[in-house]
Amino acid sequence: MTKLAENSRGALFMMGSMAAFTLNDACMKGLSGELPLAQAIFMRGVPTVVMMLVLAWALGQLRFDFPARDRKLIAIRNLTEIGAAYFFLTAIFNMPIANATAILQVLPLSITLGGALFLGEQVGLRRWTAILVGFFGVLLIVRPGFDGFTIYSLYVLITVCLVTMRDLLSRKISAQVPTLFVxxxxxVSVTVAFGLVTLFTEWQPVSGGALLNLGAASVLIIGAYFCAVSAMRVGQVAVIAPFRFTALLWALLLGVVAFGERPDAITLLGAGIVVAMGVYTFSRERALAGQPSA
Structure with a gap:
């Protein structure tokens, strides 16, 4: 398969992942006034794990004969996933989903930076500049020291660091480990971790509407996990990562339609700067590879 075909597949996986993750986030945010965070994540996780176990068994991907190096990488990746789930879902329980997702749009830039620092990928002066300008856009969204700033903005920035680490680890896992197993x-890790937390919290009754949200979130998170892992295991990180920006379109739409949220002008300006710098990074990567710009 050519590099262009691999990048196209990776881009499609990334767009699918962003749609599924954002819809899942909206379902989970819908539970914020009814269920504690740990209970919501655990109840979403149980059917998710059962469905994925059945699917992995049916496809012959439920096996454990992997090198010790891969097992270690998967274990570390699981820890980053647990942390990301806690910090991001806590944030969207307490802040507009579009604002949180806008901050997450720095991920293509942080992953490009991580690819340069830890995977040896080449990043030139122009893309370093795009990274710096992109982080300025994030500051416009977060606005530290102003009235709009909350601790939950920092939670999303912590999520950025954890997801960057998670996706770079995905690149290091060998191809013999099935994507579905990862x-x-x-x-399993997220469900078990938050299941343990529920032992020390008071459970709340679950309404019919909450059950519908949990069921939808369970299905969506399966697709999100699968597409996210697949996206980072094919093609080039710097080419695929910018397609994360499609999450912002979903978040803005869902924020307005489902939650009546309307980001202010400065937040939209910051999001626009971040997206523009990510698109530039994408175009620059394609130009250096001798491909026509999108």
Whole structure:
């Protein structure tokens, strides 16, 4: 398969992942006034794990004969997934989903930076500049020291660091480890971790509407996990990562339609700067590869 075909597949996986993750986030945010965070994540996780176990068994991907190096990488990746789930879902329980997702749009830039620092990928002066300008856009969204700033903005920035680490680890896992197994491992780890937390919290009754949200979130998170892992295991990180920006379109739409949220002008300006710098990074990567710009 050519590099262009691999990048196209990776881009499609990334767009699918962003749609599924954002819709899942909206379902989970819908539970914020009804269920504690740990209970919501655990109840979403149980059917998710069961469905993924059945799917992995049916596809013959439920096996454990991997090198010790891969097992270690998967274990570390699981820890980053647990942390990301806690910090991001806590944030969207307490802040507009579009604002949180806008901050997450710095991920293509942080992953490009991580690819340069830890994977030896080449990043030139122009893309370093795009990274710096992109982080300025994030500051416009977060606005530290102003009235709009909250601790939950920092939670999303912590999520950025954890997801960057998670995706770079995905690149290091060998091809003999099935993608579905990696996703299943994530789901099991998150479910078990938050299941343990529920032992020390008071459970709340679950309404019919909450059950519908949890069921939809369970299905969506399976697709999100699978597509996210697949996206980072094919093609080039710097080419695929910018397609994360499609999450912002979903978040803005869902924020307005489902939650009546309307980001202010400065937030939209910051999001626009971040997206523009990510698109520039994408175009620059394609130009250096001798491909026509999108």
């Amino acid at each position: 996703a299943l491992s994530n789901a």
